[in-house]
Amino acid sequence: MRIGIIGAGAAAVGLLDALAVGAADPGEITVFEPSPHLWRGRPYGPDLASVLVNAPPAIMSIRHGDPGHYAAWLGADRAAEHLDGLLGQPVVPRALYGDYLAATAEAALIRLSGRGWRVRIVAARGVAAVRSGHHLVIRTDDGLDHPADQVAVCVGGGTPQDHYGLGAEDPYPLASTLARIPDEAAVVVIGSGLTAVDVVVSLAARGHAGRIALVSRTGMLPHVWQRPLPYRPVHVTEGRVAALDVTLDALAGLLREELAEAGEDFAEFAADVLAAETEDPVLRLRRQLDAVDDLRIGRRVLQETAHTLGPRVWRLLPESDRERLLRHHRLATSLASPMVPVNAAALMRLFESGQLSAVAGVVKIQAVRGGFRVRGDGGDLEAAAVVNAVNPPPQAVPRGAEPLVTSLVAAGLAAQHPRGGLVPADPRLHVVGDLAGGPFITSGIPGIAAAGTRTASALTSSPAGATATAAKSTELRR
């Protein structure tokens, strides 16, 4: 069997690792990736040491079912060196996490070749995939065609949109974006999500002396991670969801049971969560920092299950409930993808010193002579530099994969879902990662690792795989 993997970021690493630990008959794997930073994707390439992973180690393992895999690679010394004291867990620079992904991929390649697989890396972009006779063909941007029996599309997510027409580019790597900003300049950071947090924390780490304003429509910051607890949900579980007629109210009922058993009040919890939409972001940040050690389980359960059960639940929800959730899209993202406490504390120091401000209700940002003018509900704000830290919409097509996606849709191999994401229309095509669609929150490493395992088993057990394997065995017998 010939497997083509388009894209070599975290999703491809999870898939290769799952293939390497699986028991399938050997075949051929070709990985297509134009970036020189193999296995790191958009987030985990070389960058400033202040650009940190956004989650504790137990949920950064790229090996599904082995939550200790990443922590074991990191080791005790490096974990101690990068300890987030408030979280009580290591939070490493994203580039170091990229080393983990690269080490995992390389180990997988060695294991695969040891078991008789042939693996090739092609340093080119996949621009088309079409049917050709009984197989598929992947075309690369150097004009070459590569036959495959199965194709896994692992091209990642979108890049920030230029909402205000400023020609603002992807801010990563921050090492080069921030190096262009003079130390004393007043800076406007567009957005207030995790990318905006990275930008502010990194400006501060570089010793930036000018004013920094986080400008956005809502002003809402991500929530702050709480110390992990060994607690496992007993009511908000896959089994209970499977037995439900899934609606938001029914799911809230499960959470109510979970909280009641832990002696927590659902109404109080729900009111606190919803308050994020109106509460002053700096006051809320302070309360969130104070709650890092809070032993109540409510937010932890909601946050974990948004990722573990979210994709399945999203598919089962009635349309009216999806609409209801989408109206709280920003809040859901802020809860499901929190910032690490070390970054929250850095932000708090900047707010307290008056260097940082959060400006909500932004309606327009214009380039003017010598800089930029921000128009908002509270008046105008002038700045010398702007950094685009708007989070891309989930399930957006990455720019570098647009021709590929267009060709997949034109060939009838996949269809674009009206809410974003790419749905395979041929059993030989697989989509792993954000583009696979699902709920409206961006997938993190655990979701990608789980999808890698599912895809590895689909690749090696599908009729196309079986046919190719059978054909090869017949060939060998001849």
Ligand SMILES: Cc1cc2nc3c(=O)[nH]c(=O)nc-3n(C[C@H](O)[C@H](O)[C@H](O)COP(=O)(O)OP(=O)(O)OC[C@H]3O[C@@H](n4cnc5c(N)ncnc54)[C@H](O)[C@@H]3O)c2cc1C
């Ligand atoms: C800035 C940022 C920080 C994040 N931090 C975290 C975190 O700390 N923890 C967490 O759990 N999740 C985090 N995430 C979520 C993130 O989605 C995953 O962690 C992960 O990187 C996604 O992996 P991926 O392989 O799907 O995409 P990517 O890592 O983006 O990799 C996609 C790869 O496909 C390549 N590619 C694209 N188009 C083509 C093409 N046409 N042909 C060939 N190759 C192509 C790209 O060059 C890239 O290398 C973060 C996301 C972002 C954007």
